[in-house]
Amino acid sequence: MIFCCRRPIFHKEGDCVDIAKELLAGNRLALSRAITAIENEYDDAAEIMKKIYPHTGRAYVLGITGPPGAGKSTLTDRLAHEYRKQGKTVGIIAVDPTSPFTGGAILGDRIRMNSLTLDEGVFIRSMGTRGSLGGLSHKTADAVKAMDAFGKDIIIVETVGVGQSEVDIVKAADTTMVVLIPGMGDDIQAIKAGILEIGDLFTINKSDLDGADKLVREINMMLDLDTFMTDWRPPIVKVVASRGDGIEELTEKVRTHREYIEGNGELNKRRTKRARDEMMDILNSRIGNYVKKKIVDTGRLDDLVNKMLNRETDPYTVAEELVGEMLKV
């Protein structure tokens, strides 16, 4: 089937291009346009996803998260170079914040990755969060699938600079790396809930600075107190990303973690949960759209709200009636 995307790759009158087919054939512009279709929720995005889905599930997804200025982009750049040295192809999705006020964004992660731009084995895409609060964009998971189907071996997902509670990356990644730097706070910070709970491994970047060893001790103490600990104890790796120090060891630790979760079934569990969550998300959003079409766009909601305000009815009764009416089970 040939379908029309909004911005066809080749501008010939009336001649549309099958983006999914081109993507699977290795066309870089098709991959790029597929991600745009996904991000902008173009009509053909679902068609593209249907066609590429059978070709996904082969890439390994490495998530990188940490506070702003921790060096996530520089680290991503160095890791990509290291994976290329090991003969693997790399996809990178770098997320930066969208302004909640204007909807605009400065996506600046590429600045640290310029030496990768002309390597054909690497594909870098910047994304704005576009209103999502968990450190990723809502569309990150589908963009990962597009790169996966394209044939990338390793996909690195770099989150926005996170504070304490943006933990969506664990839902998208097979291995989650938390990047920290010395001097960000005392040891009580280390026992708080949030991003420190999600690390499969910890990277201490800028470890040539004062306080790096203290930070290692604090994370170790936090891990010592972890009562949910499986037999995987997250390793702590000291690196200086700007100099490339410790990067090889880091990829080694990622590999060890991968082998561990592949061996004990944890990877399967993670991916099963991800598939379930995705399915439910899509279903919820479809149902939401349907409901919106039925009651918001028709003006029925306004009538119901007026009745509620006059205390002629209440939201719970209305919800029960509407659900009963729309979802005949």
Place this chain on the structure above:
Amino acid sequence: MDKKIRVLVAKPGLDGHDRGAKVVARALRDAGFEVIYTGLRQTPEQIAEAALQEDVNVVAMSILSGAHPHLFPKVVNLVREKGMTDVLIIGGGVIPEGDIPALKEAGIAEVFTPGTPTSEVVKFINEHVKA
């Protein structure tokens, strides 16, 4: 649908002055665009490839060194060669009036010289990017 205009802001060539590019990037951000900033000293090949990977609607280049007659047209050609026939390519910086016709001939949609209010750049993009 959540459509956004994406703009690549790039500094081709060897001059190291990007205050202007950053001011424009900031103005475009405030206009609601997604701005991908690539940093200094980009080759035309790097700019064209970044434009492809990011699937931008606009490539905006800034040059202060005088290399625009060589570098601007080169970027236009490389971007077109990659199949991106619908990308708007604009330029800015210290560019003599006399050079502008040739740049437009080469495919630069508009040239913004010093003193241009940033709102003009925003307006031009909004008017020329096809939805």
